[in-house]
Amino acid sequence: MTANAPSPPAPPGRLTAFIRLGRPKFLFQSMMVVGLGVTAAQHEGHGFSPAWYMGTLLFGWAAHLMTHYCNEYFDLEADRANHSPTSWTGGSRVLVDGLLPPLVSLGAAFVLLFLAAAVTAVMPDTASRLMAVTVLAAAWFYTAPPARLNYRALGEIACAAVLYGLGPLLAHRLQGGDPTAATLTYVAIVFVFQFLRMSVMNLADIDGDRRTGKRTLAVALGARGLIRLYLAGQSLTYAATALLLLTGALPVLPGLAILATFPVPLWVGRRLLHGALATHGANNAVTFWASMHMPITAVAITVALLTDLLTGDPGPDTPWLVLCTATLIAFTVWFTRAVRTPPPPLPDQETLTP
Template identity: 30%
Template sequence: MSGRAELDAAPATQTRAYPAPGAVLELLKPITWFPPMWAFLCGAVASGAAFGEAWLLIAAGILLAGPLVCGMSQAVNDWFDRHVDAINEPQRPIPSGRMPGRWGLWVAVAWTGVSLAWGAMLGAWGLIATACGVALAWAYSAPPLRLKANGWWGNLACGLAYESLPWITAAAVLTQAAPRPAVLAIALLYGLAAHGIMTLNDFKAIEGDRRSGIRSLPVMLGPERAARVACWFMAVPQAVVVALLLAMAAPLEAAIVAALLAGQAWAMRRMLTDPRRLAPWYNGTGVVQFVLGMLASAFALRAGAGL
């Protein structure tokens, strides 16, 4: 089965007419909301805005980045990945039948509309950024582009959407102007580094990806080579961030990011001894240091260092 017929077919026998209680929230995957919410917070810090005066706008932006746009992207992904999930994670709402029929698609469409409406309330910059996030989410998961079918492009789109876009959005919304070049550069570097994190996240789905034709990097390169590529993607952009912070006269923040990168290097070295088993472990250790480096960089930008 392939093409349109595959997308329309249900991966599991449906026994319900409506979603089970809690299935919609599970479809939106709250556990995935943290990265874009944190990136939006970093962008808010970098913007220089006074939190006491802009707290309501910041809260609205964090809600947009996490529960709305990220939640919408998860619903879109689960709908178009339901056949892969039937292999890898059959307990998920759609393949398990707890989200019957085309309810997964309707939730994705409805949440897209809610996200765009909420983004519009944040002004022109908010609407533009939300439209970009929505476009990336659908392009990542849905035919005909389905960027996730190729690990190079899909992980790049995901990293930019999860890290760079929320950061840039916050800086633009809170200043009502295009972000400074330094803000753009560091936000884009962290989005590029997130490509490696996305690659490690693909390790849990190798078998289903291989059987369904999704060419993730672990499928294309094998676990060992993919893990090494992921490490380079994570490390090199952060090293460039350190260099930029030094060039911007922020030696303390540069030292913090460098120390956190050294901690990640230790975790990478351990993870490379058994990538398939230790990739989840790295996501619980190295990624914490990654996001702390983001915040340190944001404070450097807030302090007034810039290009």
């Protein structure tokens, strides 16, 4: 080391490390999921309940953070074996870097589980409570034993079912009741997109997962098989959306909004075919845009439904219009900053072994 070499950055404090451990940036996804469900309920003529909007958001954020803290603990071996993490895959690296003891992560997960369970207990009907319990069970056992769903090539579908399947449906039910066929179609589309997105996330982690016996769908299918699945799944979903739109089974504005998001998976698919996940920096861009495909789609559908409401009578409830607009602005600001954030540096190889 020369005398002019810069000093290494000081490690973050324990509170900063604890916050980073929970990866709160992903909470924008669950926020947009709740917004989609509430807006769909408004579009169907249900009144807006501010209390249950806040209750659903609290439940969603508690469950989402619980999943992150739980995963950090039970995925520690796989994260240590991951030599090429990105900002969006490979965990927070807080436990890998030894910034906090692993039990801190597990303890936080249990506290958040109890918080989410408390919100579940006061939900107004049995169907809502069953949906919430299913969310918590699938989220917890995503990596926790004995199920360890993401170690048995079931994590992708479990994550899609929890976040973009049951998430908007629970928000919708707590606002009004049973969804229409159109709402179920929106949910089905973002569910498929989330399943495909999780497949790409696990593809980015494939080497470390193989070394530790973590059998994700990417490990089960191999890189080529997973890329073929992603391309086929995206193509079929957009083709089905176009067909539903042309036959009148899907409303015009939401249908067009969904189709307008096609450039995102098209860009991701082309980069996957050219091996971008093997290149530092490029892998971060691919995982970022693959991850953003779902909230972008949720935003597109939400804006389309709000636009349709604003051109009709009586229109959306004013409190929800204000809250939803604020939510969309917050997401846009965060998204703009995220686009400009450089990829993380490669980890020090000496710190990768346990």
